[in-house]
Amino acid sequence: MAGSLPADGPLPINRLAEPLLRKLSDVLDRAAAGKGWRDLAQLAGSHGGVRLSSLELEQCSLEVLVAEGSPSRSLLQLMGERGCTVLELTKLLQALEHTEALQCLNIPGIKVVVEPESRAALSGQTVKLSCWAAGYPHLHYQWFKQKKEVPHGNTPELVFSQVNTDDAGIYICRVNSESSYVFSRWVQLDVCDLQGAYHGDSLDLPENKIHICIHPQPQNLMVGEMLVLQCEAIGIPIPQYQWFRNGSPLTNGDKKSYMISSVNTEHQGIYWCHVYNDKDNQESKKVDIAIGGKPVAVECTEEDLSGLGGHDLQDQSAERQFAVDKVALLMGNMSYCNHPKLKAPLVDVYELTNLLRQLDFKVVSLLDLTEPEMRNAVDEFLLLLDKGVYGLLYYAGHGYENYGNSFMVPIDAPNPYRAANCLCVQNILKLMQEKETGLNVFLLDMCRKRNEYDNTVLILDALKVTANIVFGYATCQGAEAFEIQQSGLANGIFMKFLKERLLEDKKITVLLDGVAEDMGKCHLTKGKQALEIRSSLSEKRALTDPIQQTATSAESMARNLQWAKAHELPESMCLQFKCAVQIQLGFAAEFSNVMIIYLRIVNKPPEITVCKAYVMDFPLDLDIDPKEANKGTPEETGSYLLSKDLPKHCLYTRISSLQKLKEDLTFTVCLHYEYAGVDDVLDERKVVNIGKPLIARLRIHQGFGKNSCFQSCCFAHSPGPGAAKFCPPLPNCPSHSYAGFCQPSPAHSGNALQPAGCHCRMTPNRLLAWQSMWPYPNQSNIPVETTDETDELESNFSGSLRLSHPQ
Template sequence: MDMASLWNKTLSDLPTDLFLRLRDYLDVSYSHNQGWRAIVANLNGRYVLSSTEDFERRESPTTALLTKLRSLGMTIQEFVQCAIRADDFVIMELFDVHTPVTIVHNPLSEISAVEGETVEISIEAKGFPPPQYQWYKDNMKLEMATENVLRIYNFNIKDEGEYKCAAYNDEDILKHIFSTSCKVYVEPVQPVPPLEIKEHPRPCFVFTGGTAVFKCEVWSSAQLSYQWYKDEQKLQDGLCVQGSSTEELRIKTNEMDSLQWEGNYFCQISLLHPCINYPYEYVFTQAAALKVQPKPNPSVQSNKFTYNATDKVALLIGCYDYRSDRLLSAPGYDVQTLSSIFQSMNFKVVSLLNLTKSELLAAVDEFSKLVWKGVYCVFYFCGHGYEVSNQCFLVPVDAPFMYQHPECVAANSIFDCLLKRDPQICCMILDICRKPYIGQPPEVPLSQQTYEKGNAIVCYGTSHGLAAYESKNYGILVKHLKNIVGQPLDIESVFRKLREAINEDPMLNNNGSKQAYKQIPEVRTNLLEPKRSFTDPIDIKGNTEIYHDKTTIWELAHRKPDSFYFDVKFDNFIVKVKLDFQQEFSNVLKIYTSILDPGPTQSCVAYVSGVPADVAEKAKVRTISTGLDNRLKKNFVVIHNIQRLK
């Protein structure tokens, strides 16, 4: 039968045998996307029907439907076009329809995979007869690769290359449609151990009857087991021990035998379920000492003054990603380490990385709003710096090549800004070089200084004319300061012990070593109450309202988005996704993307994209865990400089 001759005729001219075949096929309809109901759902224009109840009551709904459409003057061509919209291949075959192939979804432009994984490259095309497929690698035809999904099992370096697929429903090669190319490359399994300690437990000092807390954290996507030890003796949970097999250990000291808990504590972390990608592995944390001090005797201490703060705040800034100067490696670690320690002492911490000059000044201005009478205030900067005319200058990350002081920030200007707020203690710690910078004028204008009230102390990481050094992971200053600053010592003693510790470092100031560096910290202080300590408690009595106002300001600036769930809807299925957020620094946000339900897909990945250019260069997507035979993936991306997001 010549179907083309029927095209412009109405449904009343439909041949009897064709009508009967349509009726028998379309009468089987259990849903809106099947049978006669699918035809009704895809009617358009003047053929749209408001109700189907009349058809449902008939012995043959199809006969009633075709009669109705025939009365409206529908042509056979219009009916077939409706069937095409419904993707009804049976009707399309009955009427010998041919629609050219179009590609609906191209493969990903780039895929990386670890050796040994299964790689999937997919394409989706439409047309009738249904499309056929042929995959190519580097323009060479792949035998037996004739499905819309190409699976490469046990992927290795020989499988690297450029893949594309031809989709067609006509033997004429000129009518074959090619997909875009997908570059596939190997991401080798890194030879580094899968367990890496992110945070070691820290020394702890408690009074008799107090509770000591030790914590550790490990970089790993695998499930882990923990076991804490005291002086090589395995700990078990009991009356005084809690969390011996978790990442947080709590030791409750009692009045009778508190000294028995003094000692060195460390944790062994191992894989809960060793697997092929993670051979059996375990690591030990560094040991942290617990010191138990007797409670002060009220009768003895009655004449001694107890110090309190109305609040405690710290601004910690690290710059390492310089545009026109040598990149540094330690500031991120140093800021993270000090942030954790100051938080443990109940400081409100603002931690920032890689600030431009305008951002640095704005950060100080905003931070100063947290400072008021009676507050303990700490400012820390780690990055490039120099000294000229007895003034230290901090170098922001956007400083140009051969920068001079107008492109930098005078440390005195920051200190003065904070001193004007009348804090009880104002401490500035500068981990910078104090050598003159090449090209600087011999003298610079002196910044005006605020009248000091005996509340200031400055710790320089090194002395005038000397450099400040770093190793691969930490700066020399923080290497020693982290072991001291959290102790219940008066502030001047903290920095005295710091100088002593650096003096004992065999890599520093050792004339007998060819590898020794010269770094001598310097401390300037005019504290009239030198016995005050960073560990002093906060007492808000009489200042409750202003304390809560400042707390609200700080909390609003550090409020991270709540976790949320959403569905990604496709034509025939739904993928369920979850987003989680973790704030590593005040201006750095880590976004976790988890696939909760991949639907019928063989492999499903979700990640954050569309990040603005000035933070996107730091936004590398990393897969940290998989599940359900690699169908569920959890990725994260780190967004830096979130203050630049509008």
């Protein structure tokens, strides 16, 4: 076996098999700060007796500029030539706690053989969470509740003699040996408190049985009132819930509580909850929910009707409408794994973001999302909606339409894809309606041809009859959408015409009619693409309607906080090195999940003749190619849209897919310099932690959108184990901005605020307290200058159309 080690005698590193050296070098090249090849070199010099000069380290670092080059491979070669053995390398990697590299050398590992189980218990019961592992040489255990160590939780079994509601939460166990560590899976402990009705131990229930502690209660309601049904159970594993009405399962009825904000007569019937896990199932009591009707007609005289003349109606229709708030989710998918890649969504999403911000929309703009990321982004978008809020969703990418339902295709969709791999637009509309929004606008820049590989017929709950829905389809049913085929940046056909009219103060349907007429005048798209508008809008509502809030409500504060979380940029910072060189770092947001880091040297002593700086060691989640970082122009990094706004004479690094970031964004700033008359190249490094910028704060990669602090705290699934040195990975809890160079600050915390835990019961007082610590933008947002360097349509792409969103 190429990767195995001989058992006899000390073996120099450079005598390892070449495949093993390549694998080990790759692991060290990709390592995060504190475990990279430079850390190994420094440790080898201070503890291993293998000292390398600054010039040798510089030669190693320059390997990143060579095709197939590896700094770590060069370092291992030098260490081997100096007599460093595999045993000595193993000790160095153990000191760095580099588990992945040790595994390459077949260091004995740890295996969790008994995982803890999630459970729901009654207050006062004795509860035990168990984690047992096998490994070598000696194992040590440490339990965590979220990120905090549990006092005295250093045994395989975590025992609560009399559990209470303060003990409820998410737990994980870390198992350590001398050379490595592993985490158990996350588990949830729920505690049901019946406020002294009876003591938990008196139940004496078998562990494999479910017991329902709280049953739903019958209710008599009037039309328009709120229905709230509750059911709570204990058991191992933690029970799951499904609500039924008249024998049929209810959509979104998979929580302990089932709520309808405004009931009508169709909601009456017999309700109950089915509670189950993989060992048992129980049904709650069946309760009758009666709905009392209201008069369906109003008695009036002819005299009463005389004041409802046509003139009054005309004046009423001309009244200005107001929005409680305006929020938009913009998603553009381009870099498909199994389908043709697209170009136009980059420019389309960017320009639409700028325009909507001028209309006071809170905009979340995202590029290249997988299916879970799209679903979780929609969940976060729904948190921003409320009664009277204008909601706009724009999507550009591959798509299709089957049986009247439109489907947006994520970048990781298989080939062929089906409904289960995509997001249904009509289902999103149903969820928006539940928020009682004032206006629902969908702008879909995608194909609408039928998917011949998908025969799924989705049975969705009927949409409410509302007069506030507008669909703007970039093309007609059964047709394709196009983008411009050219070497530079360009819009899709739909956005090319939409952006010219979007700021017009007109009813949204009238505005879209104008776009349709403009598109119809383009002879290149006649017979190929035509805008289709579907609307139930009865009021004169426009995207330009002003925002008017009568009072600051808890919902408004929660919405502002949730939006601000996704748009917080790190502050500009000044780094002071020992050699008296000063480096400034600045940050700019290209999209809600794309950030530009720019760096420049602002001060150096005169005796230093050569001085260079660059950033490196980014988290593996972001998959940043070192050869595409630290460029002299933004365009070289792939950022074509912000170049005119960024400061000049810097090194630029583009960080995309921030939604994938699992931990704080940490990177290293490296400084190389030479003194006059000295040949040696000296280097200094500083590790910078900027927290979780932009959309990374929402942790949409984890799939906890439905369990956000503003909705619920029921974690249906536990995330997998992570690998952190001191703390376990934390499960989720809950402008198109620009941060330029500013005055140097002596310290930089990275995060303005990192919530310590899940603030689940979000009362108005708690929101006010939290809001006072959170510097979110005001309601008017920050207008951003739009960019439009695209030439006239006819001269730019005559005869060069291509399909942008084929099926």
